[in-house]
Amino acid sequence: MGIAENIKENLKLKIQNNLDRNYIRNILRIIGKRPVLAAYGATFSSRSDKYLNIATIKSISCSYNPKNTVAYGSLFLPYEMFHALDLAPFLPEVMGGFTGGLGIADRTLKEASARWYTPDLCTFHRSASGAVELDIFPVPNFLICSNLACDAAQKTFYMDAKKFGLEDNYYLIDTPYDNDESSIKYLAAQLESVSVDICRKSGKKLDIRKFKKAIRLSNEFRQWAIKASDIRKELCMYPKGFDGLNFILPFHGLAGTKDAVDVYKTMYFELNGFLKKQKRGNIKNTGIRRIGGGWTSVSNVNSININNNNLSSSSGNAGSDKVKKILWLHLKPYYNNNLFNLLENNNYKVVFEEISNVYWPVLDPEKPFESLAIKMLSHPLNGSVQNRVNAILKMAKDFNVDGVIMFAHWGCRHSNGGARIIKDSLKEQDIPMLLLDGDCLNKNNSSEGQMLTRLQGFMEIVDARYQY
Helix, strand or coil: CCHHHHHHHHHHHHHHHCCCHHHHHHHHHHHCCHHHHHHHHCCCCCHHHHHHHHHHHHHHHHHHCCCCCEEEECCCCCCHHHHHCCCEEECHHHHHHHHHHCCCHHHHHHHHHHCCCCCCCCHHHHHHHHHHHCCCCCCCCEEEEECCCCCCHHHHHHHHHHHHCCHHHEEEECCCCCCCHHHHHHHHHHHHHHHHHHHHHHCCCCCHHHHHHHHHHHHHHHHHHHHHHHHHCCCCCEECCCCHHHCHHHHHCCCCCHHHHHHHHHHHHHHHHHHHHHHHCCEEEEEEEEECCEEEEEEEECCCCCCCCCEECCCCCCCCCCCEEEEEECCCCCCCCCHHHHHHHCCEEEEEEHHHCCCCCCCCCCCHHHHHHHHHHCCCCCCCHHHHHHHHHHHHHHCCCCEEEEEEECCCHHHHHCHHHHHHHHHHCCCCEEEEEECCCCHHHCCHHHHHHHHHHHHHHHHCCECC
16 A cells, blocks of 8 residues: 555544544644645655645635635536635535545435435435534535536535525526526526625625636636547556546536646646657557447557556456447446456556536636536536437547446436436447446445446457457
């Protein structure tokens, strides 16, 4: 176990033994100091992972600082608005994922059950609600959520508002089904109204200059995120420990900040360096895959033996030296599991994730509220399921994937409801898809043995599509 892993394990044990908001605040205050944070960041072998962890700690530390104005926010909101309003954002859904990684999800879920939260509720929200009830999460000043892609946030956020006596500071933003001019105006008016009301209650005036700055930073972050994604269309050899499914906080909660720019700019340069190393290795265009009734060549990478500790390569268990490229839909289990080890050991690489897709156009700083409305309405999970299907088909084509894996998270009705349509649409393009049933947080709701067996069967189907 490396230095970074040892530090993380020690922190996990301390938090597990001291489930208290003040204790967590003190821990964050210590590790959030610049010298400690710099020393901690130096323990990571991947620069992307380093900047991700530093930015995450900084963001969480701000939300636990009682001097800051804290706002709970649901996942798909435009967080440029939070930063323009000087709000320290706290994303309960994302932090619900942290409870799984910290090994405390059993306790938060148990507390939620004791408070009569329904067991068919998404465990991200149940775990977050349990953490609120246990007084682990920071006390908010405002709570903002939308009905975009999720019906759980609007309910759990309101219950949180009642717990803290903040019903008047709870805002539900209604996202229209259609993406048209009337919808943009309707949504933009809500975003402006919420912003004005928060400023009034905070005793300050709305500063449009801050909105313009946040949107300019958001556009810069967007640019680097796209550049990093473009690198990944060719890349099969990644930095050690790199996992695109871990970048959900900067992609959403830090949009509109310099930290988001730094994270994705760092990611681009690091991945570009690995692509250059990959191109200097022996890359052979020898993979043959069946597509649409015919056979076509696809670029694959032989196992590259480069003397660099940061390179992660695998030889494959079935004698195959071809990297098979996977697109991952939805999220992943945030507790210890062997799914990704099985993929890695058989030379399968998750080359892109649905959550990393830049789905919105360049924003206009001169029209901040309209721009943020367009960003929300552009999300593939908004409106018809065909919007998501089209986005997935484009990603599958752009990244030339050999297969798609969708983790069907328990309780996520919106995502799971479109699974069969997505699978049928991919089948028409001769792209196999595995629908993997499980729970991202509650390991008791998942059968790892069954998931591994199904994953092995899926890899056999993909392997059979190659001729050597």
